[in-house]
Amino acid sequence: MISVFGSKVGEEEIAQVSESIRNQWMGMGPKVKAFEERFRERLGLDHFLMVDSGSNSLYMACVLLGLPAGSEVILPSYTWIFCAHAVLLAGHQPVFADVDLDSNNITAETITPQITKKTAAIMVVHYAGLPVDLEPIQALGFPIVEDAAHAVDSRYRGKPCGGIGDVGIFSFDAIKNLAVGEGGGVTALKAEVMDRARKLRYCGIGKSGFEASTGGKKRWWEYEIADVFIKMNPSDIAAGIGLAQLDKLDANQAYRKRIWDHFQSEFAGVAWITRPLEARQGDRHSYFTYGVRVPQRDEFAQYLLDKGIYTTLRYHPLHLNPIYRQMDLRLPNCERLNEEALCLPLHPRLTDAEVEYVVATVKSFGGRTQGGR
Secondary structure, three states, X not given: OEOOOOOOOOHHHHHHHHHHHHOOOOOOOHHHHHHHHHXXXXXXXXXXXXXXXXXXHXXXXXXXXXXXXXXXXXXXXXXXXXXXXXXXXXXXXXXXXXXXXXXXXXXXXXXXXXXXXXXXXXXEEOHHHOOOXXXXXXXXXXXXXXXXXXXOOOEEOOEEOOOOOOEEEEEOEOOOOOOOEOOEEEEEOOHHHHHHHHHHHEOOEOOOHHHHHHOOOOOOOOOOEOOOOOEOOOOHHHHHHHHHHHHHHHHHHHHHHHHHHHHHHHOOOOOOOXXXXXXXXXXXXXXXXXXXXXXXXXXXXXXXXXXXXXOEOOOOOHHHOOXXXXXXXXXXXXXXXXXXXXXXXXXXXXXXXXXXXXHHHHHHHHHHHHHOO
């Protein structure tokens, strides 16, 4: 079966993990610090903090904004479920907005109808790595949580996605462009916000006992608790894999783009497929997934599955999910995507033969439907 998502790891990642085990340092240690610094430098961020997952980084981001209790945060309905969970867990109300049908991204135009007196912030998600058009959203005047889980290599007008909003997050889980197994990260524009993030990461403890002892504190085991928070420490195991993945990121991104460009070229003349948008001039895409729209989506997906190609919908709109279902809310673009959108395989583990098989199989479905049965 050809998988829809995937990462590519090898001997370099194994060597990093082995080194951590030999050094008896599997928890948060020197490799976490090294990964934070290298990632920050690569993206050109002022600040960066590694945490244990992208989902937890979303929760931390919502807390870091310091919004009034019960206030509303507008976010796209067409996104990962924890975007809404994070808002709710932080004590706020998620309000779902529609997305642009072609970019699959939230826009100032889709946000504006959802603004109320309770609106306190906006969460944007760079879907599939295509940068959101941020400037019109910034002009609305609300703090922004920037979800760059798909956008580790994306840039908006030359700036790194994730580093433009008031608080930004990244995901490094097993299928992301930079995969460490489980991991995430947080950045923010203000240094004082990042200072709080560092304290929050370890259950709200200002300094660990070891840090206190090296600072000359006599009773170093008596730590100060700065806030009430959950533990989000990453491990040196994950950070070590991240260091190896950073060395490969440029090559993996170039390979993703080669597959993307091939799909764009091959499907250009296929009338029944709506292809994904390219990044605007001056922006850069991360090519996390290749999302198409097909009128007979369910039949198409089953046809591919029967031929050994696994596909998926990323994502089922949140306003249609039973846990968040809002019966009076109509978001026509999200709802159309729910019926037509499908993600085709795109990742660095695909072979050239598999890519060609996907192309040929996709095209054969069109001939099948148009030529009769």
